Amino acid sequence: MIRFGRYPDRLVEQFASDAVRAALADSGIDPELITIAVASHSSQGRVAGQRVLKELALTGIPTINVENACAGGGTALHTAWMAVAGGFHDAALVFGMEKMEKGLIVGNPGEYEAAMGKTLPAKYALRARSYMQHYGATAAQLAMVSVKNHRAGALNPMAHYQNTMTLDEVLSSRPVAEPLTLLQCCPTTDGAAAVVVVSEALARQARSRPVRIVASAVTSGAYRNAGRDGISSDDDITVRAAAKAYEMAAMKPADVHVAEVHDAFTIGEILACENLGLCPRGEGGIWAEHGNTAIGGRIPVNPSGGLLSRGHPLGASGVAQVAELTWQLQGRCGERQVQGARVALAHVVGGSTPGIGSGACAVHILTT
């Protein structure tokens, strides 16, 4: 991947091809062996994947462009995993990229809630209020997620924001949608990330020690009536993806040593940890407050700095998570290294549609 940041003077084709070049070089896989590419982006125009690969003269191979909002990167990896695990291809290239517009992500005009003023921060703010009311979580517990992730991001040379911040700074930043303040919302960030997915036979040729994808699951939003079903669509989509992934890996949440989860907003990380079973229901805020999810804690979450600190170029985030977790499993993360990490979990979730909640979710489990 490339360092995430703001690149007003660079084309997406330029910085995304840099990310692809870096991944290919790191893997040591001969580009000639790549027979399929999957590119994730949300708003980079038609055939953006092919436009990026043209920069590297990687032309002619089937290239699939994936749009799945914030879960696009994870969905692209899932697509490549199906191609390779299914035996159709031996080597696939996965990359995600986004050059973001400043400010709010514009909602889909056909959805009544967006038309009536519900923004993405408002969606998470509503989830936060409902969570706080139900479990007694505090504004400070939510804000601690941002403090923790910026502390980790300060150790990540690939992060957009590499500065720490105090609890007071997070809480006193301007309100975006109550109770979420600006520093509890992911920044507007450009970036790209890439990984190479290969068959077991080809993995022996890799230069860097490869990691294994032991589970790959994608789910879509489904109708749930929280009052009757006991769970909202927004939580259920992750619970289902996680259940599928744990089953596929024959693992349980307690087997995970490190996780990268969707923290576009602070409450998002707390809910993700609970929905993934990484901490008990209703205790996500307490876990953040007590440092259980910090590097060195019981289950380090977002050692890269997460979306809050690394930044969130929509289509790139899911791939960047997997790049980070690969480096974690390879023991290459320096000061932010999670000691003894042998099992890693990546989670992204995105989109918002009345009736089905979040549109897409991807969960991957990787091992050494």
Added chain:
Amino acid sequence: MSAAPQSQKPPTPMEPRIGKWEIINGRVELSASRCLSCGETFFPSRKVCLRCRGETMEQVRLKGPARLKNFTVIHQVPAGFTKPLVAGYAEFEPGVSVFAPIDAPSTELTSGSTLLDVHIGPIRTDKNGDSLIAYKFRPFRDADRG
């Protein structure tokens, strides 16, 4: 400070994109659909039940008072909205909630107990600065019923 120029154009209703409403005896009623197979109710109305895929739906109407379920105050608002925007979900019957702006300061609202009424009012302006109107919530007061 001079006032912003006012558009002469009458306000445009935002329906049907955001759902339909009718004003019956001076009260706003929202048009929803109920599945005849499983009984689930949806707003805006739809043709296929999201719960059971049933395709026989009957039209039903949702009217206040509805109970405030959850709300937020949005400070970074989409284009055309005035900030801060108080907005949230009101529950019209068990499991049937609608999202809309709320004409009330947040200090007057309590999730789970405040009763809300539906009225029609300006939601936002379009790119020409013209006012768009739709259903909104406001605190329900028995005295208003007359």
